[in-house]
Amino acid sequence: MTSTSLHGLREVRVAGDRHPAPFLRATLPGGLTLIVKPIRALPIVAVDAWVGVGAAHEPPGVEGIAHFLEHMFFKGTPAHPLGEMDGMVKNMGGYNNAATSLENTHYFIVAPSPHWETALALLADGLQNLALPGEELAREREVVKEEINRKEDSPAGRLYTVLSETALAGTPYGHSVLGTRESLDRIGRDEMGAYWRRHYNTANTVVAVVGDVDPDAALRAVQSAFDYYRRGSPSAIAAFTAPRPRPAVLRESKDVGQTYLALAATTPGREHPSYHALELASLVVGEGPTSLLSRRLERELNLVTGISAWSYDLRGTGLLGVDAVCDPDQTERVVEEIGVVLSEAVRGAITPAAVERAKRILRADFDFDNETASSISGTLAEFELLFGGAERFADYLSGIEAVRPEECVRVLEEFFAPASRLTVIVEPDAEGHGSSGRDEARPAIAAAGPDPA
Template identity: 30%
Template sequence: MPRQSDSSRLASSGSADHVRRSTLPGGLRVVTEFVPSVRSASVGVWVGVGSRDEGQSVAGAAHFLEHLLFKSTPTRSAVQIAQAVDAVGGELNAFTSREHTCYYAHVLDSDLALAVDLVADVVLRGRCAAEDVEVERDVVLEEIAMRDDDPEDTLGDVFLSAMFGQHPVGRPVIGSVESISTMTRTQLHSFHLRRYTPERMVVAVAGNVDHDEVVALVREHFGPRLSKGREPVAPRKGTGRVPGRPGVELVDRDGEQTHVFLGVRTPGRHWNHRWALSVLNSALGGGLSSRLFQQIRESRGLAYSVYSSVDTFSDSGALSVYAACLPERFGEVTQVASDVLAEVARDGITEAECRIAKGSLRGGLVLGLEDSGSRMHRIGRSELNFGTHRSIDDTLELIDAVSLEEVNAVAKQLLNRPYGAAVLGPHRSKRSLPRALRSIAG
């Protein structure tokens, strides 16, 4: 099994322990994390391109392309790709977000070379064949239909549209039936050639791996794409303030429940107070002891599912509350939620709530990094989003350093902003929505 010597590890000041980074010609970055306690390796090729980089005429192209590249390469068919990873008991998959796309494999450490080969083959040499476009078009349309059948997934997209309007992050990653139905092979192939360039890419590998071996494998499989004269693309900073105000979107649909997202805009991921925002989110609706969960579910039994969450992008974000309840309880649920938000905006959270929220974040961070896959995702995102790597201990110190005063200042700043909302349920018009919701949002 590969081993990494102590002398090759980076110090924790400004970087993460066991994390090493190299930049190859053409701006391609290779980041590895040595995890000696595992027998696995996780390989990810991260491309700094997502749905916010699309024009409206090709909405959903990044996600469509992610599907398409797995269909065939010059040396492998889709069946051969699947057989290669199944033969070693591994996993090969991908996902697309608003700001990046990731193709990844999870294998035994002894199969590292195969994983790098497979992922590089798909990302760099996926053929975008015309016949594959038509097959995968139907698959993506089925995925849209599946999304539409899930109220929570549907409403998540509708909510971001209500929050950000025509801003690119307000568009669904998956695109629309109209855009997917009319997208051409030429458009997808062009998107691939223009966007998937080495300076926008990060190869992140975590597990029982050696950095120098990984770099050698990457050079072997990315070699033809590695040309001199290009620097890595800097972490995305965004385009500035989002224009307009959040609104209210309604999806009138018969069903047993009403689903609602309610929230405010936040600064993006580079905000100095992002850890205080995480603590606030945890105290509001991040766990069983959170204020929204206790008030809406435990004390009153008004809903089964209720939580808060934070979506962060380079230049913007959203702090949101979600609940699903019987339509006749919708008014009371929104009243309680708006009362909780108003109370926290006015008085803040308590010392006990702050302590519990920080403990929840610390535990969630450490427990969520117990496998090589989660470690690979952490270093890949960190390289794309920030261009730096912080040790887990340093991150825990940042959480510990958040004060009650900082959290409450963030609550006062954000929860007094204009609210946006999205509702899905048997409600014929916005005028029929509860007064508590109409008074706080739109």
């Protein structure tokens, strides 16, 4: 990887100029990072601001404040009162949105290139000058509570809430991005303002400008738009002890017609050398109709209506999991057969051909995820913020290429053995009506399938 100076911006290249490189980067006074990627094919520009704060940075008692603040971003500033930003974006022919995760929050506008500086100015104004009107705070609190209701009403949403809150309990990642109704009630204007002022600052922000734009013009515009942005420091996630495996089975009943289940175990996170092998192992086991799980449970045995495996990697921890949907009377059989497939995976089913197929899928997914200006801006800003440099996407791809079949076997044996798996089952109750309780299931299910070790 190399970089050369260009009027305050430095050009960054990677081996073979793998897309989305090359790009340009500058660090502004105070520490704000600017990423610029000119793409002249279409007169479109994406302006994307990533702030290094998410649900994992929240202090106890105000869970959900990062996402709640994201909602309030769209409720106006002194310069642009409620609704004006959205109207301006619509009138220029663009669109805008935002998202909050456990580790970051980002806001973006995609607009025709003649209006990109207006789009940048709107984002910069919002990051620096939120009005946080009290009546809108109360209204959005109820909006977020309704999001919580919808997630709890969804069997898949409830499944993943129980899974993550149980598996990651005791870590900063062990609560929902949405928070709870009770924690939202504790967040007033003072709490939100203090949180915004603490975390929204130059050293905690990456701005990506991608599309039909002149790099020098982008640098000048960002310097001007963020001239009064608060100086500060990057947000840090509180230190925690890596979660221990939680081999248990949790059952919960709801008013649903099918069973939703998941098996998961904790992993060491994206900084660990096993990161790439975990991603590939999950694809070999459960991505697409030719994966081991789908071939066995969906095509051969016709036990499930859907099944997949996945790897979710965070800083210092993560999850490796399998989820499935099936008829209620097949639940125990499905859990058992998942165990059988995982046992077979570590006893020879993970072949070089299967691993190569998984690599092709990841390469293609990466390329599909970087087809547009808005997706490229997201990739570059995310790698800059979470991985220590936008160019680190190339390390991710080369790390994937270097994984051998035996490494996929090793990570399944080390991190996904039966004694490490948490099983969560959301199923219909006997009367067809959901209950609010959570029950320990029969221990036999937790140990379903031969021991891969």
